[in-house]
Amino acid sequence: MAPYQPKSDPKWLVALTLAVALTVPFLFPVLILLSMPLAEPSGGGVTLALRWLGNVLGTDLSGPVAHDVGTAVVLLLIAFLFINFGAIFSGICVWWERRIAGRMQSRIGPNRQGLGGFLVWVADAVKFLLKEDLVPAEADSLLFRIAPYFVLTGFALTFVVLPFGHSVVMADLNVGVFYITSVTALVVVGILISGWSSNSKWALFGGMRSAAQVVSYEIPAGLAVFVPVLMAGSLSMQDIIRAQGAAPWDWFIFRNPAALVAFFVLFTSQLAEANRTPFDLPEAESELVAGYLSEYSGFRFALFFMSEFGNIWVMSALATTLFFGGWQVPGMPAAAISALKGTGAWWGWQLVSMAVFAVKTLLLANVVIWLRWTLPRIRIDQMMTLSWKYLVPIGFVCLIFTLFWQLGVGAAPGLELASGVALSVGALFVVIAFFRRVFKNVTDVRGDAIDLSNW
Amino acid sequence: MTPLESYFPLAVVFALALVLGLALVGLAALLGPRRPSRVKEAPFECGSDPVGDARGRFGVKFYVIALLFVVFDIEAVFIYPWAVQVRELGWNGFATMAVFAATLVAGLAYVWKKGALDWE
Numbered sequence: 001m002a003p004y005q006p007k008s009d010p011k012w013l014v015a016l017t018l019a020v021a022l023t024v025p026f027l028f029p030v031l032i033l034l035s036m037p038l039a040e041p042s043g044g045g046v047t048l049a050l051r052w053l054g055n056v057l058g059t060d061l062s063g064p065v066a067h068d069v070g071t072a073v074v075l076l077l078i079a080f081l082f083i084n085f086g087a088i089f090s091g092i093c094v095w096w097e098r099r100i101a102g103r104m105q106s107r108i109g110p111n112r113q114g115l116g117g118f119l120v121w122v123a124d125a126v127k128f129l130l131k132e133d134l135v136p137a138e139a140d141s142l143l144f145r146i147a148p149y150f151v152l153t154g155f156a157l158t159f160v161v162l163p164f165g166h167s168v169v170m171a172d173l174n175v176g177v178f179y180i181t182s183v184t185a186l187v188v189v190g191i192l193i194s195g196w197s198s199n200s201k202w203a204l205f206g207g208m209r210s211a212a213q214v215v216s217y218e219i220p221a222g223l224a225v226f227v228p229v230l231m232a233g234s235l236s237m238q239d240i241i242r243a244q245g246a247a248p249w250d251w252f253i254f255r256n257p258a259a260l261v262a263f264f265v266l267f268t269s270q271l272a273e274a275n276r277t278p279f280d281l282p283e284a285e286s287e288l289v290a291g292y293l294s295e296y297s298g299f300r301f302a303l304f305f306m307s308e309f310g311n312i313w314v315m316s317a318l319a320t321t322l323f324f325g326g327w328q329v330p331g332m333p334a335a336a337i338s339a340l341k342g343t344g345a346w347w348g349w350q351l352v353s354m355a356v357f358a359v360k361t362l363l364l365a366n367v368v369i370w371l372r373w374t375l376p377r378i379r380i381d382q383m384m385t386l387s388w389k390y391l392v393p394i395g396f397v398c399l400i401f402t403l404f405w406q407l408g409v410g411a412a413p414g415l416e417l418a419s420g421v422a423l424s425v426g427a428l429f430v431v432i433a434f435f436r437r438v439f440k441n442v443t444d445v446r447g448d449a450i451d452l453s454n455w
Numbered sequence: 456m457t458p459l460e461s462y463f464p465l466a467v468v469f470a471l472a473l474v475l476g477l478a479l480v481g482l483a484a485l486l487g488p489r490r491p492s493r494v495k496e497a498p499f500e501c502g503s504d505p506v507g508d509a510r511g512r513f514g515v516k517f518y519v520i521a522l523l524f525v526v527f528d529i530e531a532v533f534i535y536p537w538a539v540q541v542r543e544l545g546w547n548g549f550a551t552m553a554v555f556a557a558t559l560v561a562g563l564a565y566v567w568k569k570g571a572l573d574w575e
Contacts, residue, residue: 388567
């Protein structure tokens with residue numbers, strides 16, 4: 001028998017994959033960026049667009065009613081872009097996570113749908129659309145049907161305040177951070193409804209566990225968020241980023257020793273709230289089948305799934321905003337940015353700031369994926385103990401420490417810089433040590449060379 | 456900008472997310488097959504016939520956690536505006552919030568001592 005030859009992809013499929021892979025990640029930032037002037041609060045873009053439309057149609061469209069309608073249409077367009085961004089991000093994230101999982105478990109992962117299996121998320125979406133949508137006979141039909149929309153809207157609404165770049169944000173609400181913590185609570189409502197309405201024991205257990213888990217971790221997450229809020233003196237996402245600098249020692253995470261701890265508290269709590277491993281007890285497949293998702297099929301299941309993976313972006317972007325300096329670019333102080341306004345370089349600068357924000361966010365998202373395939377699932381009593389006996393007290397200590405720290409910084413402004421430099425140098429050493437260790441581990445197993453031929 | 460104007464995007468996203476979700480689920484209902492059967496519609500119980508109903512009573516532990524959550528979340532609601540204004544409020548605001556937080560910490564210590572946080 002001839003040795004197994006891996007099937008090679010047809011040329012058109014490779015070309016299609018490359019075209020999608022190269023366009024989609026760049027198309028969305030550009031489209032979002034181009035839509036931003038239309039969303040200016042002053043309505044400059046809307047006024048211009050209406051004047052142009054009025055000239056084409058030969059009518060006068062400068063009245064307040066036309067302006068309001070124009071604003072609504074523009075906002076719909078932008079909302080459509082953002083929701084699609086979330087959906088497509090979660091699709092690509094599913095592919096990326098499955099590839100990484102394959103590598104980490106010495107198997108291949110999806111590699112059939114296009115080059116490297118990249119189009120697997122498109123195939124998934126089509127398949128979900130063509131599947132039968134089952135509602136269990138004993139289920140509470142109405143609640144069972146509406147539960148996915150709670151999850152979807154809770155996920156989509158976070159994109160209203162999430163910044164993407166220097167002036168790339170749908171609405172910079174003055175209650176930004178508070179708003180995010182409140183709308184993500186909608187997801188829990190959806191999960192509870194789905195768990196109860198399915199009338200299946202697995203779904204009920206999953207829903208109840210999820211509710212207990214999310215309400216428990218909401219407390220340390222809230223306490224950790226207070227640290228950057230105290231340091232910035234504002235709840236607006238953009239104001240919090242503006243209060244930080246571009247260099248690592250100007251980030252909130254290093255400027256205050258308590259913020260470093262608070263970041264880990266927040267990150268752990270967010271993992272738990274997003275039901276990610278090691279906190280995926282609500283959908284623990286080895287004990288609860290699929291938890292609250294057990295009875296869902298077809299596109300309703302897809303809505304849950306999409307929100308769950310899209311939440312990886314939301315949680316990483318929130319952490320980037322609060323602790324890692326957001327879109328701040330080195331060598332671009334606020335004065336230099338406002339000088340660019342109105343020139344072509346303004347757009348370039350916006351793109352650079354979006355790229356910086358995206359890179360930081362994607363790095364964090366990769367840590368989330370990496371943790372999922374590294375850590376085992378913890379027990380429910382450990383989960384509760386971790387939240388109430390460790391994270392909540394630690395969160396309180398961080399809060400109190402930050403108060404005194406801010407008083408100290410008021411008296412001696414050099415304190416923040418000293419802490420920033422010391423902690424970022426320390427972090428650099430940790431990163432270097434980590435990569436040396438990884439390099440050593442990789443060279444140690446050279447014997448069984450990693451086979452990449454079936455990529 | 457009036458508060459209503461600044462929150463208008465929120466309403467738009469909410470409406471659009473609902474419409475998109477409904478449209479996609481509706482499309483799936485049109486495209487997908489519909490062949491229900493008694494076995495398909497039964498709740499999943501690992502292949503065997505379902506035993507009893509899932510609408511039973513559930514562990515009271517979750518109830519205690521929910522009560523604790525309400526207390527601590529209200530604390531969070533109070534701290535948010537205070538955290539934004541802390542510089543303006545000065546020592547007066549600091550002392551007030553210290554008393555409030557100390558009460559909560561004492562409550563947490565009491566709950567902990569009572570064993571409400573132990574999961575059995």
